[in-house]
Amino acid sequence: MARTAKHSKQELRDMALAAARAVIADEGWRNLNVRAVAARMGYSVGTIYNIFEGLEELIAWLNAETLDALHEALAAAPVTGRPEVDLHALLDRYLDFITANRREWTMMFDERLPEAEAPPAWYMEKVAQVFALLGCMLQPLFAPGEDAELARAVRLLWISLHGIWTLDASGKLFIVSQDPVDKIAHEMVDAYLAGLTARGRG
Amino acid sequence: MARTAKHSKQELRDMALAAARAVIADEGWRNLNVRAVAARMGYSVGTIYNIFEGLEELIAWLNAETLDALHEALAAAPVTGRPEVDLHALLDRYLDFITANRREWTMMFDERLPEAEAPPAWYMEKVAQVFALLGCMLQPLFAPGEDAELARAVRLLWISLHGIWTLDASGKLFIVSQDPVDKIAHEMVDAYLAGLTARGRG
DNA sequence: GGCGTATATGAACAACGTTCATTTATAATC
DNA sequence: GATTATAAATGAACGTTGTTCATATACGCC
Numbered sequence: 241m242a243r244t245a246k247h248s249k250q251e252l253r254d255m256a257l258a259a260a261r262a263v264i265a266d267e268g269w270r271n272l273n274v275r276a277v278a279a280r281m282g283y284s285v286g287t288i289y290n291i292f293e294g295l296e297e298l299i300a301w302l303n304a305e306t307l308d309a310l311h312e313a314l315a316a317a318p319v320t321g322r323p324e325v326d327l328h329a330l331l332d333r334y335l336d337f338i339t340a341n342r343r344e345w346t347m348m349f350d351e352r353l354p355e356a357e358a359p360p361a362w363y364m365e366k367v368a369q370v371f372a373l374l375g376c377m378l379q380p381l382f383a384p385g386e387d388a389e390l391a392r393a394v395r396l397l398w399i400s401l402h403g404i405w406t407l408d409a410s411g412k413l414f415i416v417s418q419d420p421v422d423k424i425a426h427e428m429v430d431a432y433l434a435g436l437t438a439r440g441r442g
Numbered sequence: 443m444a445r446t447a448k449h450s451k452q453e454l455r456d457m458a459l460a461a462a463r464a465v466i467a468d469e470g471w472r473n474l475n476v477r478a479v480a481a482r483m484g485y486s487v488g489t490i491y492n493i494f495e496g497l498e499e500l501i502a503w504l505n506a507e508t509l510d511a512l513h514e515a516l517a518a519a520p521v522t523g524r525p526e527v528d529l530h531a532l533l534d535r536y537l538d539f540i541t542a543n544r545r546e547w548t549m550m551f552d553e554r555l556p557e558a559e560a561p562p563a564w565y566m567e568k569v570a571q572v573f574a575l576l577g578c579m580l581q582p583l584f585a586p587g588e589d590a591e592l593a594r595a596v597r598l599l600w601i602s603l604h605g606i607w608t609l610d611a612s613g614k615l616f617i618v619s620q621d622p623v624d625k626i627a628h629e630m631v632d633a634y635l636a637g638l639t640a641r642g643r644g
Numbered sequence: 645g646g647c648g649t650a651t652a653t654g655a656a657c658a659a660c661g662t663t664c665a666t667t668t669a670t671a672a673t674c
Numbered sequence: 675g676a677t678t679a680t681a682a683a684t685g686a687a688c689g690t691t692g693t694t695c696a697t698a699t700a701c702g703c704c
Contacts, residue, residue, distance in 0.1 A: 353614070367618070396633050399606055400601065403605025406551075407604060411558075411561075412555070416569070416597050416600065427594065427598060428601070431637050432633070438636055439636060
């Protein structure tokens with residue numbers, strides 16, 4: 241007893257996200273706005289607000305998809321048990337992903353939560369997934385009982401790489417170095433491995 | 443033969459920056475806008491555009507001042523020649539500065555340049571100053587001819603810390619760890635020193 | 645007093661996110 | 675088939691942005 245929907249809620253969400261992605265591809269993420277997304281998907285502004293709470297939520301979902309795609313790209317990385325091999329292989333996948341998804345990648349680092357607001361739970365889960373990957377690869381460098389040390393090492397390595405990603409995404413990496421992001425990232429991993437292996441022997 | 447200025451160009455700039463700082467302090471950096479700044483300094487919107495190219499430039503100057511203040515806070519750090527002491531001491535100043543200038547600090551990491559636009563030269567110089575400080579402190583760990591290695595180590599350490607700062611500024615550090623920023627940062631320095639000292643012995 | 649000019653203004657514009665009263669289209673009912 | 679209830683979709687309108695620029699202002703100089 242009501243007007244039938246042309247598309248289901250889920251379809252609309254997917255259409256909106258696809259439209260947003262198209263806008264980003266064509267006009268850059270700075271030109272991503274509600275009206276552009278609505279026009280692209282052939283709906284009106286109001287429809288976007290029937291689907292999402294607002295633009296911020298739409299962008300959050302976009303970033304979620306990007307994070308998922310990243311994890312998918314990383315998950316297939318082989319784990320040989322030799323950290324120095326595995327980490328660099330993982331890193332190459334990371335870098336390939338960045339190259340292939342430059343604008344989405346940049347956008348991910350742009351979400352800045354209002355003061356004293358917590359990110360949603362799913363965000364933390366997705367980050368934890370990447371942590372888990374690193375954990376597997378660093379595992380061989382730690383004795384069975386050293387779970388805390390392993391966790392700490394994973395955190396620090398992740399944060400260090402995060403430093404590279406944010407500089408790269410904001411276009412300021414070259415302030416720090418003339419080297420390409422690939423080289424710096426691999427150096428970073430080497431520096432970390434040096435510290436960790438020394439720990440084992442020290 | 444013209445209307446006399448109430449304030450010189452430089453005075454106006456200073457007034458505008460002070461007004462902006464007041465807005466940030468009172469209403470948060472998200473509520474920083476041209477009209478608010480103009481109202482605070484007792485001038486009209488148009489005047490802001492007589493002084494600055496636009497809001498972005500005003501914010502850029504604010505960030506420049508913040509960077510200067512940071513460097514001033516760091517420059518007084520003692521250099522004893524023992525890296526493990528000096529770096530932690532420097533870090534404490536860093537952390538004190540962040541605590542004392544939380545909002546300005548957060549704002550610094552928000553400037554995201556349009557694609558393919560280079561940051562101004564003075565920005566790079568100011569960053570180089572901090573690099574120089576780190577270079578002095580790490581110097582003892584390197585042999586006289588190892589300038590390239592020293593420079594590389596400085597870059598990597600700086601980037602790693604940058605990873606902490608961006609996570610902290612965006613309110614997402616706790617996703618990575620429940621520990622406070624202080625602890626993580628000091629751990630980071632220790633991890634780096636471990637790798638570097640191992641290098642010397644290895 | 646009148647003139648010229650640097651200084652300062654603020655109305656007006658375009659673009660934005662967002663709201664919500666209204667319209668539209670359909671399934672159910674008669 | 676006409677009526678009706680209701681979910682779906684709309685888009686005009688609002689408030690807030692950054693920015694522009696024709697205009698108003700106030701002063702030194704003649």
